[in-house]
Structure formats: structure tokens, C-alpha cells
Amino acid sequence: MKINSILSIFAPKDIKFFPLLEETAVVLVQAATLLDELFSSNDKEKIKELCKQIKVEEVKGDKVTGRIFKALNDTFITPFDREDIGTLTDEMDDIIDVINRAAQKVLLFSPQTLPPATAQLAGITKKGAIEIQAAVGELSNVKKSDKVIRLHIKEIKRLEEEADVVYEKGTSSLFQSDIRTVELIKLKEIIQELEKSANKINSVGKVLKTIIVKYA
Amino acid sequence: MKINSILSIFAPKDIKFFPLLEETAVVLVQAATLLDELFSSNDKEKIKELCKQIKVEEVKGDKVTGRIFKALNDTFITPFDREDIGTLTDEMDDIIDVINRAAQKVLLFSPQTLPPATAQLAGITKKGAIEIQAAVGELSNVKKSDKVIRLHIKEIKRLEEEADVVYEKGTSSLFQSDIRTVELIKLKEIIQELEKSANKINSVGKVLKTIIVKYA
Amino acid sequence: MKINSILSIFAPKDIKFFPLLEETAVVLVQAATLLDELFSSNDKEKIKELCKQIKVEEVKGDKVTGRIFKALNDTFITPFDREDIGTLTDEMDDIIDVINRAAQKVLLFSPQTLPPATAQLAGITKKGAIEIQAAVGELSNVKKSDKVIRLHIKEIKRLEEEADVVYEKGTSSLFQSDIRTVELIKLKEIIQELEKSANKINSVGKVLKTIIVKYA
Numbered sequence: 143m144k145i146n147s148i149l150s151i152f153a154p155k156d157i158k159f160f161p162l163l164e165e166t167a168v169v170l171v172q173a174a175t176l177l178d179e180l181f182s183s184n185d186k187e188k189i190k191e192l193c194k195q196i197k198v199e200e201v202k203g204d205k206v207t208g209r210i211f212k213a214l215n216d217t218f219i220t221p222f223d224r225e226d227i228g229t230l231t232d233e234m235d236d237i238i239d240v241i242n243r244a245a246q247k248v249l250l251f252s253p254q255t256l257p258p259a260t261a262q263l264a265g266i267t268k269k270g271a272i273e274i275q276a277a278v279g280e281l282s283n284v285k286k287s288d289k290v291i292r293l294h295i296k297e298i299k300r301l302e303e304e305a306d307v308v309y310e311k312g313t314s315s316l317f318q319s320d321i322r323t324v325e326l327i328k329l330k331e332i333i334q335e336l337e338k339s340a341n342k343i344n345s346v347g348k349v350l351k352t353i354i355v356k357y358a
Numbered sequence: 359m360k361i362n363s364i365l366s367i368f369a370p371k372d373i374k375f376f377p378l379l380e381e382t383a384v385v386l387v388q389a390a391t392l393l394d395e396l397f398s399s400n401d402k403e404k405i406k407e408l409c410k411q412i413k414v415e416e417v418k419g420d421k422v423t424g425r426i427f428k429a430l431n432d433t434f435i436t437p438f439d440r441e442d443i444g445t446l447t448d449e450m451d452d453i454i455d456v457i458n459r460a461a462q463k464v465l466l467f468s469p470q471t472l473p474p475a476t477a478q479l480a481g482i483t484k485k486g487a488i489e490i491q492a493a494v495g496e497l498s499n500v501k502k503s504d505k506v507i508r509l510h511i512k513e514i515k516r517l518e519e520e521a522d523v524v525y526e527k528g529t530s531s532l533f534q535s536d537i538r539t540v541e542l543i544k545l546k547e548i549i550q551e552l553e554k555s556a557n558k559i560n561s562v563g564k565v566l567k568t569i570i571v572k573y574a
Numbered sequence: 575m576k577i578n579s580i581l582s583i584f585a586p587k588d589i590k591f592f593p594l595l596e597e598t599a600v601v602l603v604q605a606a607t608l609l610d611e612l613f614s615s616n617d618k619e620k621i622k623e624l625c626k627q628i629k630v631e632e633v634k635g636d637k638v639t640g641r642i643f644k645a646l647n648d649t650f651i652t653p654f655d656r657e658d659i660g661t662l663t664d665e666m667d668d669i670i671d672v673i674n675r676a677a678q679k680v681l682l683f684s685p686q687t688l689p690p691a692t693a694q695l696a697g698i699t700k701k702g703a704i705e706i707q708a709a710v711g712e713l714s715n716v717k718k719s720d721k722v723i724r725l726h727i728k729e730i731k732r733l734e735e736e737a738d739v740v741y742e743k744g745t746s747s748l749f750q751s752d753i754r755t756v757e758l759i760k761l762k763e764i765i766q767e768l769e770k771s772a773n774k775i776n777s778v779g780k781v782l783k784t785i786i787v788k789y790a
Binding site (some may be wrong): 246251252324327328 | 526529530533539542543546568571572
Binding site for chain 3 (some may be wrong): 427428431462466467468539540543544
């Protein structure tokens with residue numbers, strides 16, 4: 143029995159990484175969609191309910207992430223370098239964590255109003271998550287799909303730049319407004335958390351780019 | 359001379375990793391205990407003294423961490439993957455850093471009063487550090503002790519959830535109180551730092567879990 | 575053709591890592607110099623212009639960093655472990671990012687005045703960047719230059735301690751002053767960002783130390 147035959151026994155195992163990565167992307171899109179809904183809402187009860195649902199997604203994200211790392215450990219052959227799969231997983235999970243933190247801060251701080259920049263940033267986060275999901279869905283076929291994935295990465299980069307502009311305008315108009323200082327503190331933190339989520343989405347874009355460069 | 363015999367020359371060296379990891383855990387428990395004392399104190403002079411002592415522990419932590427990374431570099435055979443030892447070391451050192459930052463912020467900001475949430479979070483950090491020390495103490499015998507270590511990991515997870523609740527209540531009551539805004543800013547930052555230390559303790563829990571999964 | 579001959583084909587490629595690392599260090603010094611200028615300025619228009627220039631450096635930093643990671647991926651033989659080159663690159667790029675964030679916050683928040691601590695911290699950042707550049711310039715000759723590099727690392731450590739003292743004094747005098755709370759919020763964030771840049775410089779110092787320990 144040659145080494146290749148031995149290795150091929152393990153090969154079928156590898157296939158599972160793609161479904162697991164896709165599962166993580168689904169959780170991410172779900173969390174981002176709930177976030178987008180939350181920042182479009184004015185109803186305190188609905189916000190509370192959405193926060194709970196986002197927390198549920200965050201726990202789901204932790205679980206599927208845990209399964210990926212366990213699989214990385216149990217498998218000899220992986221479709222990409224372990225490190226790349228690990229980083230991609232970590233970065234997606236990080237976004238879910240930031241989304242959860244942004245949502246929880248709305249609940250905790252309960253600001254009187256949410257300025258338009260927050261809904262815009264949540265919308266960008268949702269769009270970015272959808273781009274990530276689309277790109278991750280092409281990874282199992284990276285050699286043929288590299289052009290498609292590159293387009294998603296480009297759109298992710300564009301979304302991050304859009305988020306930068308929204309964040310900047312949002313923050314400076316916050317400091318120029320005459321709202322109460324306590325409200326300003328709350329909103330500044332919430333906007334910063336949302337800006338972080340847009341930034342994190344671009345971090346996933348960078349990991350995807352590394353993967354394209356290496357394997358496409 | 360066979361390869362195993364050659365390797366066995368290096369083997370005794372490995373044993374030193376466990377004492378070094380345990381030493382890091384001792385520094386962590388010491389720092390967390392001082393932190394707990396600090397947040398139970400009302401005496402400005404005593405707080406100043408405790409801050410100094412925590413800083414001493416932080417420097418100690420840096421030194422033992424440095425020795426672990428040097429040892430990782432000088433040794434051929436390590437009891438676990440280099441990466442796992444490195445991550446465990448980094449995460450423990452990170453907690454010590456956060457503990458130090460939380461303490462320094464009390465000194466720097468000198469808030470008029472410390473709300474109960476701060477003492478509670480410091481207490482949880484101390485309990486978590488003790489759990490970490492207990493788990494790290496079992497690592498040299500990981501195959502036999504995996505059940506014991508799992509219990510510590512479970513308790514660490516429970517402590518993090520407890521910290522979450524305390525943090526949430528503490529923060530929302532802060533924003534609902536009518537303290538001066540400047541005081542609110544100070545306390546919000548101190549509470550956030552303490553919440554971070556509880557979160558970091560759970561990160562160590564996750565690393566310990568990875569080690570159990572791989573080596574037990 | 576023996577394996578060594580085959581490897582030697584790739585060997586000349588390695589040389590390119592040092593120029594790329596030096597290029598990153600040049601961008602870092604440039605960004606830090608602009609930051610230092612920004613915090614010594616009182617002219618809003620000039621500050622705006624300097625922010626733009628820092629942003630340009632940040633984009634440059636991203637590009638050269640990208641080239642280093644691509645080179646790491648394309649090259650079989652690297653002068654140091656891939657991980658060490660990667661970490662050094664990441665840490666330098668991180669400082670450039672923090673410098674950019676500190677600058678953008680001045681623009682965004684547009685505080686009425688900048689306290690002396692900000693100019694002092696920016697000055698320390700600049701000095702630290704110059705030390706890093708000098709140390710990185712010696713890396714291609716690490717076996718002969720380890721003493722020189724050690725001196726730079728020592729100076730970086732000293733600068734971080736200096737930054738700590740400035741940060742502490744700056745922050746506590748901020749909280750003791752009677753400026754408007756909104757101004758306090760702005761300045762606290764800007765000072766924290768600057769303190770982070772000084773800290774990040776010391777992180778580069780630590781990576782350099784690891785490299786010395788391993789390869790000198």
C-alpha cells in the first residue's frame with residue numbers, strides 16, 4: 143500500500159471543512175441580519191427580543207467554531223493549510239462576537255434615540271456578511287471560482303470604505319450635536335462597536351485574499 | 359544509537375515546562391488576589407500600595423513568560439505542541455496585564471466611590487485565577503487528570519457567565535444613576551476592564567479545553 | 575542535482591525580505607514623523623493636511639505588508655522562521671494603523687486644545703519608530719549586529735516606560751481639570767490611542783528580541 147493510497151483514506155474526511163465553514167457563514171449572516179433589524183427598530187421590546195436571538199447565534203457560532211478546530215486537530219489532510227482555515231474561522235467568529243457586543247450595548251445602555259449612522263453601519267455589516275457567505279460558498283472550488291471570489295473581496299473592501307465614511311460623519315456629528323453628555327457616551331460606544339464589525343468584515347476579506355493567492 | 363535514545367537525551371528537559379506554567383499561574387493568582395483586595399478597600403493609601411504590588415506581579419509575569427518562550431525555542435521536544443504552550447502562556451500573561459490595567463485605572467482616575475459590581479467582578483477574577491492554577495497543576499498528568507481539568511474548565515465557564523450578568527447589571531445601573539458624568543466615564547472604563555479580565559479567564563479555559571481534546 | 579543545489583536556486587530570493595522589512599520601517603517612521611508634527615500644530619488646516627498624509631502612509635503600509643506576506647508564501651527558504659517575519663511585519667503595520675487612528679480621531683473629534691501629554695506621546699512614538707528602523711536595518715546581519723540591535727531594543731523599552739509615565743500624568747491631570755466633559759471624552763480617547771502606539775512599539779521590541787535570541 144503506497145503512501146498516496148494511505149493518505150487517500152483520510153482524504154474524504156477533508157470535505158467536511160467546507161460545510162463547516164459554510165455553516166459558520168450562515169450563522170454570521172443570520173446574526174448580521176438580526177443586527178440590521180435591531181438598528182432599524184424603535185420598539186424596546188422588539189430590540190430586547192432581537193438581542194436574545196443574536197446571543198443565540200453567538201452561542202451557535204462558538205459551537206461550530208469549536209467543531210472546526212476539533213476537525214483541524216483530528217484530520218491529517220486539510221484542503222488548505224490548517225492555519226488558513228483556523229484564521230478564517232476565527233475571523234468569522236470574531237465578527238459574530240462584535241455583532242453580539244454591539245447588540246448587547248444597545249440593550250445595556252438603552253440610549254434615547256439611535257442616530258442614522260448606526261442603522262447605516264448595521265446595514266453595511268449585513269451586506270458584508272452576505273458577501274462573505276457567497277465567497278466562502280465558492281471555496282470548495284477555489285481554482286475555478288477565484289474570479290468570483292475576488293469580486294466578493296473587492297465588494298467587501300468597498301463596504302469597509304463606505305463604513306469608514308459613515309463612521310466618520312456619524313462620530314463628528316455626534317460631537318457637534320447638543321445631546322446630553324451621557325447620551326453621547328452611549329452612542330459613541332455603540333457606533334465604535336459597529337465600526338469594528340465593518341472592519342472585522344474586511345479582515346475576513348484579507349484572509350480570503352490570502353487563500354486565493356495561495357490556492358487558486 | 360537509535361533515534362529514540364537520541365530523543366530521550368532531550369526528554370528530561372521537557373519537564374521544565376510544567377513548573378514554568380505553574381509559576382505563571384502562581385503570579386496570576388497573586389495578581390488577582392491583590393486586585394480583589396484593592397476593590398474591597400476604601401483606603402486611598404492602601405489602594406496605592408496594592409497597585410504597586412500588582413505592577414510587581416505584572417513584571418514577574420513578563421519575566422516567566424519570557425523564560426517559557428525562550429525554553430520553547432531551545433527545546434526540541436515539548437510535552438504539548440509549541441503552539442499550545444505558547445498560547446496558554448500568552449493568555450495567562452494577558453490576564454495579568456488586564457488586572458494591572460484595571461488596578462492602574464483606579465489609581466489614575468481616582469473615582470469617588472466604587473460601585474459593588476467592581477468588587478464582584480474582581481472576586482470572580484480571583485476565583486477564575488484559582489481555577490486556572492488548579493487546572494494548570496494537573497497538566498503534567500493530563501491523561502489521568504482530564505476529568506478533573508474538565509471540571510475546572512466548566513467552573514471557569516460558569517464564572518464567565520456570572521461575570522456577564524454582574525457586568526450587565528453594573529453597567530445599566532451606572533447609566534441609570536444620577537452620578538456626575540465624569541464619574542460615570544471613570545467607572546464605565548474600570549468596569550469594562552474588569553469584565554475583560556473575566557473574559558480573558560474564559561479564553562484560558564478554551565485553551566485548556568483544546569489541550570484536553572488533543573492530549574488526554 | 576542535489577537537494578542543496580535545488581534549494582540554492584531559491585536562496586537568492588530570500589534577500590528580498592530585508593528590503594521589504596526596511597521599506598515597512600520607512601513607512602512607519604514617516605507616519606510617526608507626521609504624527610509628531612500633527613500634535614505640535616495648532617493650525618486646523620495643517621492638521622487636516624497631515625491626517626491625509628498619514629492616511630496615505632497607512633495605505634502604503636498595507637501594500638508593503640501584503641507584498642511581504644505574498645513573498646512569505648512564494649518562497650521556500652526564508653532568512654528567519656516565516657512566523658517571525660510575519661509577526662514583525664504585522665506588529666509594524668499595527669503601529670501604523672494606530673498612528674492613523676490617533677490622527678483621524680483628532681480630525682473627527684476636533685478638540686478645542688491638545689494637552690501637552692499628546693505632543694509628548696507623539697514625540698515618543700516618533701523616537702520609537704526611528705529605533706525600530708535602525709534595528710530592522712541591522713537584521714540582515716543579525717549575527718554580527720546583535721549587540722547593536724540589543725541597544726535599540728533597550729531604548730525602545732525605555733521609551734515605553736517614559737510613555738507610561740506621560741500617559742499616567744496626562745490622564746490624571748485630565749480628570750482633575752475642569753474642562754467640559756465632552757472635551758474630556760475626546761482627549762481621553764486621543765491620549766489612550768497614543769499610549770497604545772507607544773505600547774505597540776514595545777511589542778515590536780519584543781519580536782526583535784525573539785529574533786535575536788533565535789538567530790544571533
